[in-house]
Amino acid sequence: MTTPHAPTTQDLAHFSFCALVALHISIQDGLVTSPLGEHLFLVRWLATAQKQKRFTRRLAVDIQLLLDKGRRQGEKAQLKKDLIFLWSSFTGDKTTHNDLYRLAEAIKQLNTQGWENILLDPPNSEPEQQADSVESPVFYVAKQALTDAFTEQGVLIAPISFQIVGDAQAFVARLAEWHFKTEITTISPNRAQVTLVLRPDTITPITP
Structure with missing residues (x-):
């Protein structure tokens, strides 16, 4: 997209x-x-x-x-x-790298294109109060969620949600370049939530 x-x-x-x-x-x-x-x-x-x-x-x-x-x-x-x-x-062949590396590189590219990234700590912090005053595109993510979402081998094992202020489609397109699947929820014309979706092979089955 x-x-x-x-x-x-x-x-x-x-x-x-x-x-x-x-x-x-x-x-x-x-x-x-x-x-x-x-x-x-x-x-x-x-x-x-x-x-x-x-x-x-x-x-x-x-x-x-x-x-x-x-x-x-x-x-x-x-x-x-x-x-x-x-x-x-x-x-390069992006598929040869683990999930954590690919996400870090995607974020670097977004930064080069003018996006700012902000870690929310504590995780229940809300960016709403800052959204109206943002001049450049920015995305927020909970620091703890980012830490917990990856194994030591850099494999994504839990969904990660980003709060986007700016062109969410451009944000999603950059993640897609690094082979991430996403779900997008529009909040307002200038705000959205984008969630990284797990690949089927990384989902742990639930034992009855």
Whole structure:
């Protein structure tokens, strides 16, 4: 499930690949010779890509976030590292990793796309009071529920519910990229609850 404005796996993989190839060519040509040079090149490349509309409109938010981060943090932004992360995440075989690893990587990608994640502690804390004042998309999850949901081997053994403030369909689409099944309950136009659904092989049978 994706929204018209949510970038697909192919979008992000193609975008990060183009950026890294352009940087590599400039390094080979001797135009970029230092980490600072790499940073300045990527900021200029992102600005040019945005101005010339080189990529699908679905990537507009991702490009803007990377550009803002690069301009705000300077060399510390580590844009090259972000692009490598995007490329490796979207081209590797995600099914070979355990559930905990895949969820952590999905959350990292959501963070890169501007999502904020907040752990609720105690678990009965409610995000309602904060929802109206949230400016960026955010998702809440109970810290204890997150801890109890996985075995030591990183296998998901209990459903996890996330409270979403923002585009819930985009949130679900990102989890789907990492092979998670979800159930979504709409609370209001800007709020929803998304629950990770267990695979049949991880459900423990009840003994009579």
